[in-house]
Amino acid sequence: MSAPTDPTKERSQHEDDVLERITKIVTRDNIPRGERHVGDDAAVLLPFVGEAIVSTDVAVLGVHLEASLFPLVDLGYKAVMSALSDLAAMGARPRGLVVAVTAPPGSDLESLHRGIAEAAALTNTPIVGGDLSRGTDVAVTVTVFGECPGRGAVLRRGAQEGDELLVTGPLGRAAAGLRRRRDGAPLSDELVEAHRRPWPRLNEGMAARGAHVHAMMDLSDGLGLDLHRLADASNVGFELRAIPVASGATEDEATSGGEDYELLIATNDPGRLRTMFFDRGLREPLTIGVVVADPLVRTLGGAPFIRQGFEHEF
Amino acid sequence: MSAPTDPTKERSQHEDDVLERITKIVTRDNIPRGERHVGDDAAVLLPFVGEAIVSTDVAVLGVHLEASLFPLVDLGYKAVMSALSDLAAMGARPRGLVVAVTAPPGSDLESLHRGIAEAAALTNTPIVGGDLSRGTDVAVTVTVFGECPGRGAVLRRGAQEGDELLVTGPLGRAAAGLRRRRDGAPLSDELVEAHRRPWPRLNEGMAARGAHVHAMMDLSDGLGLDLHRLADASNVGFELRAIPVASGATEDEATSGGEDYELLIATNDPGRLRTMFFDRGLREPLTIGVVVADPLVRTLGGAPFIRQGFEHEF
Numbered sequence: 001m002s003a004p005t006d007p008t009k010e011r012s013q014h015e016d017d018v019l020e021r022i023t024k025i026v027t028r029d030n031i032p033r034g035e036r037h038v039g040d041d042a043a044v045l046l047p048f049v050g051e052a053i054v055s056t057d058v059a060v061l062g063v064h065l066e067a068s069l070f071p072l073v074d075l076g077y078k079a080v081m082s083a084l085s086d087l088a089a090m091g092a093r094p095r096g097l098v099v100a101v102t103a104p105p106g107s108d109l110e111s112l113h114r115g116i117a118e119a120a121a122l123t124n125t126p127i128v129g130g131d132l133s134r135g136t137d138v139a140v141t142v143t144v145f146g147e148c149p150g151r152g153a154v155l156r157r158g159a160q161e162g163d164e165l166l167v168t169g170p171l172g173r174a175a176a177g178l179r180r181r182r183d184g185a186p187l188s189d190e191l192v193e194a195h196r197r198p199w200p201r202l203n204e205g206m207a208a209r210g211a212h213v214h215a216m217m218d219l220s221d222g223l224g225l226d227l228h229r230l231a232d233a234s235n236v237g238f239e240l241r242a243i244p245v246a247s248g249a250t251e252d253e254a255t256s257g258g259e260d261y262e263l264l265i266a267t268n269d270p271g272r273l274r275t276m277f278f279d280r281g282l283r284e285p286l287t288i289g290v291v292v293a294d295p296l297v298r299t300l301g302g303a304p305f306i307r308q309g310f311e312h313e314f
Numbered sequence: 315m316s317a318p319t320d321p322t323k324e325r326s327q328h329e330d331d332v333l334e335r336i337t338k339i340v341t342r343d344n345i346p347r348g349e350r351h352v353g354d355d356a357a358v359l360l361p362f363v364g365e366a367i368v369s370t371d372v373a374v375l376g377v378h379l380e381a382s383l384f385p386l387v388d389l390g391y392k393a394v395m396s397a398l399s400d401l402a403a404m405g406a407r408p409r410g411l412v413v414a415v416t417a418p419p420g421s422d423l424e425s426l427h428r429g430i431a432e433a434a435a436l437t438n439t440p441i442v443g444g445d446l447s448r449g450t451d452v453a454v455t456v457t458v459f460g461e462c463p464g465r466g467a468v469l470r471r472g473a474q475e476g477d478e479l480l481v482t483g484p485l486g487r488a489a490a491g492l493r494r495r496r497d498g499a500p501l502s503d504e505l506v507e508a509h510r511r512p513w514p515r516l517n518e519g520m521a522a523r524g525a526h527v528h529a530m531m532d533l534s535d536g537l538g539l540d541l542h543r544l545a546d547a548s549n550v551g552f553e554l555r556a557i558p559v560a561s562g563a564t565e566d567e568a569t570s571g572g573e574d575y576e577l578l579i580a581t582n583d584p585g586r587l588r589t590m591f592f593d594r595g596l597r598e599p600l601t602i603g604v605v606v607a608d609p610l611v612r613t614l615g616g617a618p619f620i621r622q623g624f625e626h627e628f
Contacts, residue, residue: 054459
């Protein structure tokens, strides 16, 4: 959207110039023949195979990342990986992403876009378009889209009584990393890295879809909130045996820390899921409990499992 | 993306509650069977027909809309229409949109989303997902996606020597409306309405694609900037005869005001374009000039046509 409200101000760096430098950072060479990425009014992609999956995700400096503790490159990186995690949660294969950035004059837009480009490259997701505006916040909105060839996307609402509940890895690493960073740990600390460099479980999501799981979501806001959301959507309850706490994390971090981006899966055939993961070289998923019919039964080790995790305030 | 950096603050309105109210505003009843819109990790859409077209657009209160002159509902409305205009510019048919909003605590998120929902409903574009975060800015990022059944999308880069250049309507109405509003005109003033309530030329874009035009774009930043962009992309020049100035607008507003969202079209068969528009009940497009081979020739009435229009500063 153009902005004619302040056309008379002096301009230090013209939009087209900035866009050109950023375009160089985010554009890749191997654009499929027949596609058109950055540089036109909109991006053109070859036809999708099967259902089209779309998700949008905004990350604000100071809200989603502490500006005093982490470099700006991390904001771009995390924004992309967080958005891609939503595709993973559906079992979708990424086809591309677009990114919209706001920033105050003088911001290091190139670092921000290097983080965006790095995450996109690591997951083989082309950046096909973007937008840029002046703003008070440094904010990155990443919109991802993917496809589900063959079998359809896995929703949150399919969990059924008797399903086993699994997660793709131990929890609490990201929250523990944030705590350690606040306590002075270097950026290269293993847990700090887990906070800075989340990895979306795209391969796990596709494998789970192939294994016909009943329900799936990503743990972006913490098991203590997200599991309740899955149970609400499926109109079921659950009995958790134990939560797999990552090495170096506390029980509370594993429960409500969020940003681990592991997948939460409900399936009546965990053997098939395990085999599919094994065949594809993926780490074994961890059973955490079982789905029960009564939506009011929500327990951990027999005690009530309270809804807790990150929610924005307004 | 979740935000664990400030989990201890008191919460006046929980995210899930706010989301529920907003979801009611933006969700429509007639979701196609097999699709899944708001409420899961990502939206699920039935397969696209032909090329998939994607564009993202961010609108910031105070940058794209003067907060003292216009109600917040306008920001949501304009953000959606501006994004859809990019689909129009490709000749694409909208399939859906997602919206990411940042806002400080206490913002009237419902007004903002009513504007979003109104624009989406008027253009028959389902809102299939969204995200919401705390921020300092009120900012709306709209990502639209559409399809091009049959013939492919129309790019900026196809203009050829001898093509006629046309626009879908007289220019300068939005800029004139902003000027009039600043001078005290009511929100209901016709030109102020043109500024507040742009209409994306989706039908015109699809008709132009059907008429096999060579190049197309939308005039979001003003003819004085956008025509140069089209000429750059096509590596051509142009000779303009005259710019159609809208009633009530100045020549300067028509040239560099922006936000008119009329389409700029280059075609070697303007008769076919006119017939297609006539058949579909669309207003006749207006010829403004001709494409020439030399990229350095860029004139209006024989005089140099300077690059001018809105650009952000950074």
